Each structure stands twice: as C-alpha cells, then as structure tokens.
Amino acid sequence: MNSRSLLTSPASRRLLRPVADLIDQRIERRVRAAAAAGGADRERLREAVEVMERQRLTLDLLLGSSGRGLSRIVSPGPLNRLHAEVAELAGDRDAAVRNVAAAYRLLVALESLGVGRIAGGTMNICGKLGTIPLLDPPNDEVLEIGTLYGMFSAGLIRMMERDGRSPSVTIVDPFAGVQLQPGTPRRSDPSGTPVDEHAVRTNLALAGPAGAAARIQRGFSEDPGTRAAVSDRRYGVIVVDGDHSAEGVARDLEWAEEIAAPGAIVVLDDFGDPKWPGIKEALDKHLTGDTRFTYLGKAALSAFLRAS
Numbered sequence: 001m002n003s004r005s006l007l008t009s010p011a012s013r014r015l016l017r018p019v020a021d022l023i024d025q026r027i028e029r030r031v032r033a034a035a036a037a038g039g040a041d042r043e044r045l046r047e048a049v050e051v052m053e054r055q056r057l058t059l060d061l062l063l064g065s066s067g068r069g070l071s072r073i074v075s076p077g078p079l080n081r082l083h084a085e086v087a088e089l090a091g092d093r094d095a096a097v098r099n100v101a102a103a104y105r106l107l108v109a110l111e112s113l114g115v116g117r118i119a120g121g122t123m124n125i126c127g128k129l130g131t132i133p134l135l136d137p138p139n140d141e142v143l144e145i146g147t148l149y150g151m152f153s154a155g156l157i158r159m160m161e162r163d164g165r166s167p168s169v170t171i172v173d174p175f176a177g178v179q180l181q182p183g184t185p186r187r188s189d190p191s192g193t194p195v196d197e198h199a200v201r202t203n204l205a206l207a208g209p210a211g212a213a214a215r216i217q218r219g220f221s222e223d224p225g226t227r228a229a230v231s232d233r234r235y236g237v238i239v240v241d242g243d244h245s246a247e248g249v250a251r252d253l254e255w256a257e258e259i260a261a262p263g264a265i266v267v268l269d270d271f272g273d274p275k276w277p278g279i280k281e282a283l284d285k286h287l288t289g290d291t292r293f294t295y296l297g298k299a300a301l302s303a304f305l306r307a308s
Helices: 003-007 010-015 017-035 039-063 076-090 093-113 122-134 151-162 197-207 224-230 246-259 277-287
Strands: 141-145 168-173 215-218 235-240 260-269 293-299 302-307
Touching (some): 093 151, 122 151, 168 197, 260 277
Parallel strands (some): 168 215
C-alpha cells in the first residue's frame, strides 16, 4: 500500500478524522501541483507525505488506539453534542464548553501518568467530569461505587478543586484483579494492569493530598458490612458504576436513597448504552416508585439525578 492510500484508508480516517481531512487537503494540493510539474516536485511531495505520516504516528501514540488501546481522538460531532447536553444540565453554555475542555485535558494527563485506564468512552468521561461540579453538589463528600483503577475519582477531585471545593472521596470496589460484570468473561484488563487497591492508590496520588486521603472500602456494594463501613455520612455526590445488571443497579439506587444528602447529585454510568440495558430498566422502574430522586437529564452515556 502506497503512502497516500494509507493516509486515506477508512480505518485511518476513522481513527484520526479531525486531522486527516486537513492532511488530505494538503496532499491533494501538492498532488495537483506535482502533476503539472517535473520530478523535483514529485520528490518533494514524497518527502512531505513521509513527514505527515510521522506526525500522524506521533499523534496516534499520544491519543490514538496504538498508544492507549482506546482512542481518545475527539470528533466535532460528538463534542458539539456533549457541549449541548452539559449546557442543558448546567444552564451555562460557556461553563459547559470550558469544563468539558478541562476534563479532556485531565483525562489525557491521567491516562498518560497513571496505571491502567479510565473506563468508558471519551465523551462519557468528559461529560461526567465536566458536569458534576457545575451542578453544585450540597457538600464535598463523594462516593464512587465501582472504581476500576481510581482514575475517575482522581479526575473528579481535580475538577471539584478547580471549582474551589475540597472533595473528600470514598471508594467501594471488590478489587477482584479484573473488571467484574455479570454475563461477561473474567479476563485481564486491556491495559495490562491488575485491578487492585495498589493501582488505585497510585492513581489517587496524582490528585495530591485529597487523593492520598481518599477512603477505600474493599467489598461489593450490596454487602451489609461494606455498606455499614461507609454509611457514616451523607454524600453530596454518588457515582453509581458497579454491577450493571438491572438487579445490581436497583440495589445501588436503593442504597443511594439512604445515604444521599439533600440536594445530592447521583450519577448513573452507562445509562442508555445498548450493551447494558439493565441500567435504564432499573432507573426507569426506580423513578416510578417512592423516591427522593429527580431525573435531571443525561450527558453522553451518564444520567444525572438530584436528591430532594
């Protein structure tokens, strides 16, 4: 495959579409010029294509699937939709754009410096990180149910600190060595890093003193002993990202009803994801009953609730 066909292949364009169009335009201009000129221009075109391919490779190692397993390249369409969704939740377009951009930079930095990864797609992660501070939680107590490598909590600490807050994080996770979900095989994480408390502590340290002070409770969120250990306070933010089955989400929402502070923000991850239909099923059913929670809306694949 020659250099130009590689640059314009469907796989490459999907991976790096935001820069591919600009590069392709430059190449087309050079090709047209070279077609009307002699061998010297064709040689310069060949050299220019090689430079562009090196630039693309470098960008892929920084943000693409070659370097991260899951691409963090951003496309205009999904980004614009996320801006609109966060703005609708927060009531402030400028703040939404600012926070999503800050969350994206933070995501890239954490995955570059940390071990493991943040689970989920780029827009969903940036939507959660960007929206939570804008919804003005009633206090700075944060509970994350299901953390994988702790990077999301590290990012949320930073986003809340950017807003002048002093977050105190509690994490509940079984730390089973791999990511656990009903109906999915137990296999090593794509990052190659074991899912354990040591990795979580390493990543939380990236968030400074608040990360180092985070409270970690090993166990499943439905276990009475686990719940008793961390139900000593009312949380201003609760992130539900544990068991994705309808039964598991229902149990976590029932627990959240008990421990959410008045006005608390509850975030339900992977809401509307066709791979996890039980999440929407559980929330829809929960909201038809006697509940403190009001559905505020969604950003990417996260639902946001407010406790009364």
